Amino acid sequence: xxxxxxxxxxxxxxxxxxxxxxxxxxxxxxxxxxxxxxxxxxxxxxxxxxxxxxxxxxxxxxxxxxxxxxxxxxxxxxxxxxxxxxxxxxxxxxxxxxxxxxxxxxxxxxxxxxxxxxxxxxxxxxxxxxxxxxxxxxxxxxxxxxxxxxxxxxxxxxxxxxxxxxxxxxxxxxxxxxxxxxxxxxxxxxxxxxxxxxxxxxxxxxxxxxxxxxxxxxxxxxxxxxxxxxxxxxxxxxxxxxxxxxxxxxxxxxxxxxxxxxxxxxxxxxxxxxxxxxxxxxxxxxxxxxxxxxxxxxxxxxxxxxxxxxxxxxxxxxxxxxxxxxxxxxxxxxxxxxxxxxxxxxxxxxxxxxxxxxxxxxxxxxxxxxxxxxxxxxxxxxxxxxxxxxxxxxxxxxxxxxxxxxxxxxxxxxxxxxxxxxxxxxxxxxxxxxxxxxxxxxxxxxxxxxxxxxxxxxxxxxxxxxxxxxxxxxxxxxxxxxxxxxxxxxxxxxxxxxxxxxxxxxxxxxxxxxxxxxxxxxxxxxxxxxxxxxxxxxxxxxxxxxxxxxxxxxxxxxxxxxxxxxxxxxxxxxxxxxxxxxxxxxxxxxxxxxxxxxxxxxxxxxxxx
Numbered sequence: 001x002x003x004x005x006x007x008x009x010x011x012x013x014x015x016x017x018x019x020x021x022x023x024x025x026x027x028x029x030x031x032x033x034x035x036x037x038x039x040x041x042x043x044x045x046x047x048x049x050x051x052x053x054x055x056x057x058x059x060x061x062x063x064x065x066x067x068x069x070x071x072x073x074x075x076x077x078x079x080x081x082x083x084x085x086x087x088x089x090x091x092x093x094x095x096x097x098x099x100x101x102x103x104x105x106x107x108x109x110x111x112x113x114x115x116x117x118x119x120x121x122x123x124x125x126x127x128x129x130x131x132x133x134x135x136x137x138x139x140x141x142x143x144x145x146x147x148x149x150x151x152x153x154x155x156x157x158x159x160x161x162x163x164x165x166x167x168x169x170x171x172x173x174x175x176x177x178x179x180x181x182x183x184x185x186x187x188x189x190x191x192x193x194x195x196x197x198x199x200x201x202x203x204x205x206x207x208x209x210x211x212x213x214x215x216x217x218x219x220x221x222x223x224x225x226x227x228x229x230x231x232x233x234x235x236x237x238x239x240x241x242x243x244x245x246x247x248x249x250x251x252x253x254x255x256x257x258x259x260x261x262x263x264x265x266x267x268x269x270x271x272x273x274x275x276x277x278x279x280x281x282x283x284x285x286x287x288x289x290x291x292x293x294x295x296x297x298x299x300x301x302x303x304x305x306x307x308x309x310x311x312x313x314x315x316x317x318x319x320x321x322x323x324x325x326x327x328x329x330x331x332x333x334x335x336x337x338x339x340x341x342x343x344x345x346x347x348x349x350x351x352x353x354x355x356x357x358x359x360x361x362x363x364x365x366x367x368x369x370x371x372x373x374x375x376x377x378x379x380x381x382x383x384x385x386x387x388x389x390x391x392x393x394x395x396x397x398x399x400x401x402x403x404x405x406x407x408x409x410x411x412x413x414x415x416x417x418x419x420x421x422x423x424x425x426x427x428x429x430x431x432x433x434x435x436x437x438x439x440x441x442x443x444x445x446x447x448x449x450x451x452x453x454x455x456x457x458x459x460x461x462x463x464x465x466x467x468x469x470x471x472x473x474x475x476x477x478x479x480x481x482x483x484x485x486x487x488x489x490x491x492x493x494x495x496x497x498x499x500x501x502x503x504x505x506x507x508x509x510x511x512x513x514x515x516x517x518x519x520x521x522x523x524x525x526x527x528x529x530x531x532x533x534x535x536x537x538x539x540x541x542x543x544x545x546x547x548x549x550x551x552x553x554x555x556x557x558x559x560x561x562x563x564x565x566x567x568x569x570x571x572x573x574x575x576x577x578x579x580x581x582x583x584x585x586x587x588x589x590x591x592x593x594x595x596x597x598x599x600x601x602x603x604x605x606x607x608x609x
Contacts, residue, residue, distance in 0.1 A: 056145045057183030059167055060212030062160060062174075065256070065470075068221040071160055071174070071266075073146040077129025078122045083114050085139035092137050096120055099132050122165065123147050143188075148174075150266035156224055157263040158315035159415070159468065170269075171313050173215065173468060176414050180472045180480075183212035213480055217468040218254035223247055226584040227257040230577050231559070235261050238564035238573060244316045244447055247581065250455030250547060250556045253464035253485060255413075256585075260316050272308055318418045321444035322560070325530030326381045326570070327545050328440030328450070332389050333378060333503065334457045335401035337496045341392040344499070346374045354384035356435040361387060364529070378503050379511030381527060383439045390438025391431065398434060399426050404491050406463050407445065411452045412486075413466045421445045440528065451558045454545055456488075458504070458524070458553050461497050463488035505550035513544065515575040520593035521586055522550040525578065527571035532563075539563045544574035548586060555589060557581055 062071035079100065086092060089111055096107045100121050110120050122145065124132075133142040148163040161172020168182065169175035186209035231243040247257035264273050314320065336342040352368030353360050363369065363383040369376070377385030390398060402408050402423070410418050422444040424433050436442040448466055456463040465485035472481040492500075504524035507513045513525045525546030532539045542561040547553040559577045567573060587593075 055143070055186035055188060055206070055209045056167065057185050057209035058146050058211040059148060059163070059183060060181040061214045062181075063214055063216050064224075065216075065218055065220045066222065069151060070156065070217075070219070070221070072149055072151065074149040075126045076122070076145050076147040077124045077126060077132075078143045078145045079120045079124055079129065079132060080117050080141045080143065081111050081120060082117050082139045082141065083112075086111065087138040092140055095132065095135055095137060096140075099128055100124065117141070152221075153265050153267055154263040155221070155228070156219060156258065157266050157269075158260045158313065158317075159219065159258050160266060162266050162269045171417075172315070172415060173217065176416055177215050177469060177472075181212045181215060184210040186210075211475060213472045213474055215469060216471045216473060218249075218256060218470050219258070219468055220256045222588060223585050224257040224259065226588075227259045227557075227581055228261065228263075230580045231259045231261045233580075234561060234564075234573065234577050238561060238566065240561050240565070241563040242316060243562070243577075244558075244560045245577075245581070246317055246447055246451045246556075246558045247585070248451060248455060248466060248556055250459045250464070250553045253452070253455070253466045253487075254470070255466055255468050256555070258315070258317055260314075262312075264312050269313070270309065272305070273312060315415065315417070316560075316562075317447045318413055318415055319446075321419050321422055321446050322541055322562075323441055323444055323530040323532070324450050325440040325528035325541070325543065327454075327526050327528040327543055327558075328445075329378065329381065329386050329438075330454050330457065330500065330504065330526055330545075331401075331405060331407070332386050332393075332438045334405070334492055334496060334500055335393055335398065336389040337499055338401065338492050339393055339397055342374055342389055344373065344375050344503075348372055348374070348377055348382070348385045348388060350377075350380075350382050350384045354387045354435070356387065356391070356432050357430075359432050359435075361432075361435055375503060375506060379507050381507075381512050386439040387435040390434050393438075395426065395429050395434055398437070399429075405453050405456065406488065406491065407449065407453055411446075411448055411466050413448055413452075414469050414483075418448070419446050421449060440530065447558055447560055450545065451556060454547075454558075455553075455556050456491055458497060458501050458547055458556075460494050461490050461492040463491045501550050501553070504547075508546065508550075512571045513546070513575050515571060516544060516546050516579045516582070518579060518582055518586070521548055521582065521591070522594065523548045523582065524550040524553070525575070527569070527575055529568060529570045540568040542568050542570040542572075542574045544570050544578050546575070546578040546582065548582060549591060554591060555582075555585065 058073050061069050064070055079096065081092065093104060093107050093111050096102065096111070097104050100107070102121065107120065110118050126144070129142045129144070132140065146167065148167060150160065150162070159172055161174035162170055163174055164170050169178045174181065187207040189205040227245045227247055231245050234240065235243045243259070243261050245257065245259040246255065248255045262273050265271065349371050350363055350365075350369040352366050353362045361383065364381065369380050369382050372380060372382065372385070374385065393401075407421055408423060410420055412418075424437065424443060429437075433442060452464065452466045464487055467483070467485050469483040471479060471483060473479055501524055504526060505522055507527075508516050508523045508525045512527045516523055516525050523546055525544060528543045530541045532541060540563065542564055543559060545556070545558045547556040557578050559574045561574055564573055
């Protein structure tokens with residue numbers, strides 16, 4: 001009996017100890033949760049009773065060199081419904097169908113969806129948003145938002161780029177400078193009860209958005225318009241596939257204009273322009289003639305459309321490479337002068353071709369230029385002269401100057417998607433390849449690479465970085481950041497640069513580029529006509545690169561006409577485009593006409609007397 005009592009006492013004690021231990025553990029856990037985790041669980045509890053909506057930040061503007069706004073914002077609205085707060089679903093569906101122009105099926109699906117908040121439509125114009133707000137429909141939210149707007153539609157479309165539905169940059173400067181332009185979104189926090197219904201008179205908390213910074217660029221609206229008008233004119237008259245124009249300051253790399261026609265509408269970037277429309281219609285007709293299934297043809301059409309959209313958005317000045325042809329002779333001449341393997345008085349003879357190993361490489365003038373010195377050789381754009389220069393330089397020296405001039409690396413322009421030079425590997429280059437490269441064939445570069453390299457050779461020998469971005473400023477104009485770019489000095493000597501400018505001035509005043517000549521202005525330049533592959537297609541690229549004033553260049557322009565119909569020589573159809581552009585922009589830039597007319601009239605009077 002005594003043993004049973006002792007056993008029971010021990011059992012009770014153990015139970016008591018166990019209860020105390022559990023109590024201590026629970027108490028400790030409670031203290032831990034209430035004291036040490038109070039902030040964490042308090043926030044979770046608050047989140048359960050808060051509904052969050054974004055307030056979009058205004059994206060920074062893109063502003064040109066004259067202060068003209070090229071990209072800005074328009075106020076739009078986002079229409080949403082909160083399922084738990086809806087009182088008259090049928091009326092909401094009726095109103096939203098009417099005002100938003102959506103089908104009843106679409107609106108009903110979104111209104112009846114059980115979710116904390118469901119977006120019905122975004123990018124609704126403010127007038128429509130205000131009208132929906134005036135109905136005072138319970139559970140319908142109208143939040144103001146921003147949509148990117150481009151005042152000049154297609155102007156510099158492939159440079160500026162555009163934004164997507166989330167207002168983030170997709171191509172061009174919009175994506176390159178996203179971190180400065182985008183801003184920081186704000187938030188609206190409202191209190192709800194356990195059912196998710198907003199509590200009346202509870203108010204709301206707001207975290208205000210921070211607007212993005214403005215991007216100031218070197219592109220000049222007026223120069224862009226001059227260049228675009230000239231490009232459209234030759235695009236139409238020569239029925240070309242496309243025309244590209246770069247206008248830049250060769251002294252510092254600032255780009256004043258970049259045109260790629262046909263451009264596209266920045267305010268409607270997912271609609272194909274006329275040329276792409278014609279191509280996709282032709283594709284659809286071909287598909288209808290095949291024996292493939294209807295669904296497969298439809299899928300192919302969508303794929304083709306996306307391909308054509310990507311093609312429409314491409315900036316040919318930086319994304320595409322091409323054979324530069326005779327404009328590249330500027331680089332060969334610079335290397336030969338710098339290496340001192342040629343002088344202005346050197347004599348050459350052109351019979352219309354030059355034999356390199358077992359290959360006869362023709363001059364563009366089949367009958368040949370006959371006897372000529374180096375100055376006449378560059379004025380005539382004579383292939384055998386430049387083949388000779390390449391052979392005198394040799395493969396090692398030629399590659400050395402490619403590297404020194406920056407041709408084998410990208411320009412690092414402040415636009416996405418820059419392509420690199422496609423050049424023979426040094427170990428694979430033989431004498432024939434060296435010869436063809438010397439006059440601009442059998443390799444490819446981008447237009448921006450050519451414009452940048454020529455700028456660097458004629459500005460005294462400083463390799464510049466081409467760019468649009470100048471500064472980042474806030475909405476009041478206060479400077480946030482001055483954008484800086486690398487410069488590589490002395491890629492050629494000042495003497496070589498001066499000689500080159502003098503030679504290229506003669507190309508325009510007396511040689512193959514005379515259709516770019518403007519009375520009273522000193523202009524240097526070089527023509528080119530090259531073929532695309534395969535050669536049997538007989539598709540040509542006509543181009544001209546020019547600069548002014550020849551003695552101290554302040555502006556350089558490169559024009560490339562892709563697949564012109566009829567006459568296709570660069571000196572005949574591309575040089576006049578640069579002449580038209582310079583006729584407008586030289587006076588605009590304050591480059592004064594020289595007093596040549598009076599001097600020539602005086603000389604004429606003396607001769608007549």
